Amino acid sequence: MKRQPKSGESRFTFSHVGLAILERRSILLLGLLVAILFAFGTTTPRFLSYPMFRVITSQCAEIGLMGLGMGLAWMINGVDLSVNDTANLSALTAALTLKHFSSRGSVALGVLLLSYLIALLTGLLCGMLNGILIGYLDVPPILATLGGMTLYRGISIAVTSGRAVAGLPPQVAIVGRGTMFGVPVPFIIFLGIYAAMYLILNHTTFGFKARMVGINARAAYFSGINYRRVIMLVYVVSGLLSSLAGIIIMGRTRSVAYEYGTQVYIVFALLITNLAGVSAGHYGITAAVLATLTLQVLSTGFYSRFMTLPGGPFFNNFLWGLFLVAVLVFAQLLKRARAKE
Amino acid sequence: MPNFARRLLGRHEVILFGIVIVISIVIGVFNRAFLSLATIFEILRGAIPFALMGLGILPVLLLGEVDISFVGVAATTSLVAHTLLHDMGYAGGIGGYILIALPLGAAIALMVGLISGVFRLPVFAVSLGFWLMLYGFNLFFISPEMRFDLPEGLVGFYNHFLIKVQDPIVGETGLHVAVVYVLFAAVAIWVVLRHTVIGRGFYIMGGNREVAVRTGYNLVKLLCVAMAVNGALAALAGVLQCAYKRFFDPILFRGAELYVIAAVVIGGTSITGGRGSVIGVLLGVIFVQVITRGLIYLGVEPTWQQFVVGCMLVIFFILTSLRARLLGGLSGRSGLTRGEGK
Numbered sequence: 052m053k054r055q056p057k058s059g060e061s062r063f064t065f066s067h068v069g070l071a072i073l074e075r076r077s078i079l080l081l082g083l084l085v086a087i088l089f090a091f092g093t094t095t096p097r098f099l100s101y102p103m104f105r106v107i108t109s110q111c112a113e114i115g116l117m118g119l120g121m122g123l124a125w126m127i128n129g130v131d132l133s134v135n136d137t138a139n140l141s142a143l144t145a146a147l148t149l150k151h152f153s154s155r156g157s158v159a160l161g162v163l164l165l166s167y168l169i170a171l172l173t174g175l176l177c178g179m180l181n182g183i184l185i186g187y188l189d190v191p192p193i194l195a196t197l198g199g200m201t202l203y204r205g206i207s208i209a210v211t212s213g214r215a216v217a218g219l220p221p222q223v224a225i226v227g228r229g230t231m232f233g234v235p236v237p238f239i240i241f242l243g244i245y246a247a248m249y250l251i252l253n254h255t256t257f258g259f260k261a262r263m264v265g266i267n268a269r270a271a272y273f274s275g276i277n278y279r280r281v282i283m284l285v286y287v288v289s290g291l292l293s294s295l296a297g298i299i300i301m302g303r304t305r306s307v308a309y310e311y312g313t314q315v316y317i318v319f320a321l322l323i324t325n326l327a328g329v330s331a332g333h334y335g336i337t338a339a340v341l342a343t344l345t346l347q348v349l350s351t352g353f354y355s356r357f358m359t360l361p362g363g364p365f366f367n368n369f370l371w372g373l374f375l376v377a378v379l380v381f382a383q384l385l386k387r388a389r390a391k392e
Numbered sequence: 393m394p395n396f397a398r399r400l401l402g403r404h405e406v407i408l409f410g411i412v413i414v415i416s417i418v419i420g421v422f423n424r425a426f427l428s429l430a431t432i433f434e435i436l437r438g439a440i441p442f443a444l445m446g447l448g449i450l451p452v453l454l455l456g457e458v459d460i461s462f463v464g465v466a467a468t469t470s471l472v473a474h475t476l477l478h479d480m481g482y483a484g485g486i487g488g489y490i491l492i493a494l495p496l497g498a499a500i501a502l503m504v505g506l507i508s509g510v511f512r513l514p515v516f517a518v519s520l521g522f523w524l525m526l527y528g529f530n531l532f533f534i535s536p537e538m539r540f541d542l543p544e545g546l547v548g549f550y551n552h553f554l555i556k557v558q559d560p561i562v563g564e565t566g567l568h569v570a571v572v573y574v575l576f577a578a579v580a581i582w583v584v585l586r587h588t589v590i591g592r593g594f595y596i597m598g599g600n601r602e603v604a605v606r607t608g609y610n611l612v613k614l615l616c617v618a619m620a621v622n623g624a625l626a627a628l629a630g631v632l633q634c635a636y637k638r639f640f641d642p643i644l645f646r647g648a649e650l651y652v653i654a655a656v657v658i659g660g661t662s663i664t665g666g667r668g669s670v671i672g673v674l675l676g677v678i679f680v681q682v683i684t685r686g687l688i689y690l691g692v693e694p695t696w697q698q699f700v701v702g703c704m705l706v707i708f709f710i711l712t713s714l715r716a717r718l719l720g721g722l723s724g725r726s727g728l729t730r731g732e733g734k
Binding site for chain 1: 456458507511512513514516517518520521522523524525526527528529531532533536650653654657663664693695696697698699700701702703705706709710713714716
């Protein structure tokens with residue numbers, strides 16, 4: 052916070068470039084969102100209804116938070132594959148705390164908060180390990196977070212012997228299923244994080260440094276930015292966001308399982324990042340949120356269409372895999388077309 | 393002294409071999425049964441599919457890319473081959489399976505390589521999509537259940553031994569015949585990597601892309617070759633594993649990709665590309681097998697396996713990074729790239 056960059060002018064241009072890309076992408080995504088809503092609304096009965104709104108908004112927070120973390124890593128030319136397993140491990144530590152302190156299936160508010168704190172701490176530690184490996188030890192992000200992912204999932208499996216932790220006190224459901232003024236609490240948390248991330252990325256020194264490291268880490272290093280620390284902090288933030296997602300998952304399902312989400316959530320996070328058009332040094336948070344909503348509508352729509360089929364979830368997985376490849380190719384073609392312009 | 397340390401640290405395979413021996417002896421001290429010929433053969437048999445998959449991703453990792461779709465390729469190809477052959481009323485042995493699975497595996501993996509090569513996408517992201525797609529395909533389009541209806545020729549395959557031994561506990565066991573496949577694949581890949589122009593290309597491309605391209609190597613071509621080999625070997629591994637387990641599994645090897653990558657990285661394959669050897673891969677696979685099996689002999693619950701593999705990976709990353717610093721290698725070079733080479 053102390054060393055505000057002096058060249059205010061270059062900073063202005065930076066956010067200008069960012070803003071232009073962001074707006075273009077956001078409009079595109081908004082159009083896509085409306086089109087998808089229209090398509091499902093006309094073909095699926097009761098799709099455009101308040102219960103459906105609640106389902107979509109309360110579920111989008113989980114993938115959205117992981118997606119925001121992934122986007123941040125992507126912005127500095129990294130990737131965070133451990134988002135899903137960080138979330139599950141964080142939820143597990145919180146669940147074990149709750150189990151330990153709860154009496155007759157109920158729990159005091161203080162204990163609830165303590166468990167959330169422990170979950171966030173877990174996320175912080177997971178992110179820190181990723182960050183140290185990538186930032187300070189120069190391990191390539193894909194492999195480092197793959198290793199982290201294996202380790203965090205391994206801890207979850209070892210501690211629970213591979214079984215799900217269920218029977219959590221009913222109070223945890225406030226975060227996962229509660230509503231405020233008709234809006235689900237997870238969605239409110241998600242919007243809050245969106246605002247915070249927007250401010251951090253666009254109006255703090257850290258955000259500026261992170262974007263600089265994303266554009267050119269070497270140049271950032273020569274301008275006196277401790278890029279190693281910036282890289283580590285980015286992964287710490289990603290870990291924290293994932294642990295928050297874990298808390299919401301725990302609240303929504305009232306259980307914790309090491310295999311929750313498996314690879315699908317990583318695919319979702321990658322999809323959000325690519326749909327939002329995150330690239331080195333450029334990260335439109337608004338676009339990421341719109342991408343999350345688009346994906347969630349699509350996911351809920353698919354779900355209501357295919358779940359009645361025998362083997363529907365498997366077909367869903369097949370579609371998501373195909374969709375990821377298609378989006379990756381499409382995003383790349385878009386980038387090339389823009390470069391030609 | 394520094395010179396001596398430098399030379400010792402440089403010989404990765406030698407150290408790894410030493411560690412495998414020491415760990416085996418330590419486990420053997422706690423449980424005598426571990427140091428029997430039967431256990432060694434059992435470990436080798438368990439290592440065969442993993443060794444094949446490890447040899448397959450070696451060229452991909454040498455290019456500085458990471459692939460995880462190979463486990464899906466193994467599952468899909470073995471299941472498709474079985475479904476086709478079963479419908480034809482095939483009663484023969486493993487030959488028919490290999491004949492169908494191998495080209496199919498090469499073709500699927502080639503698709504991953506082509507898409508990532510032509511569109512300049514990280515192989516990892518594309519392979520993640522394929523991973524999900526292939527398992528979804530198996531479960532939805534082919535069979536959500538395991539299939540135990542093996543043809544006659546394949547039923548006895550799991551105990552075709554080259555050398556037989558009598559063990560007081562497990563009875564008759566021995567060195568499985570599929571070791572020949574591994575040896576063949578290992579020698580072939582070693583020759584290609586060591587003595588052909590295209591093989592050297594993998595090392596150059598992983599070491600310095602700029603230089604490789606200027607020398608006249610084509611990244612897309614190399615990537616396609618690497619992925620085709622990867623897919624073919626994964627398909628072979630899938631068929632073998634199903635023959636051992638005596639059922640065909642739509643979610644075969646799901647999650648095993650982490651073990652394979654861990655084994656290859658532990659085997660000394662550079663995490664940034666450009667360095668790695670066939671011997672290292674084989675030793676890495678045996679190392680992971682010894683550790684995961686050894687834990688069972690020590691009475692540790694199998695649920696701890698993934699934790700141990702995760703720990704080994706992280707410790708190994710730290711060690712290789714520190715070693716690279718010690719040897720004055722890359723400093724401040726990587727960590728800045730995603731390794732997709734744009």
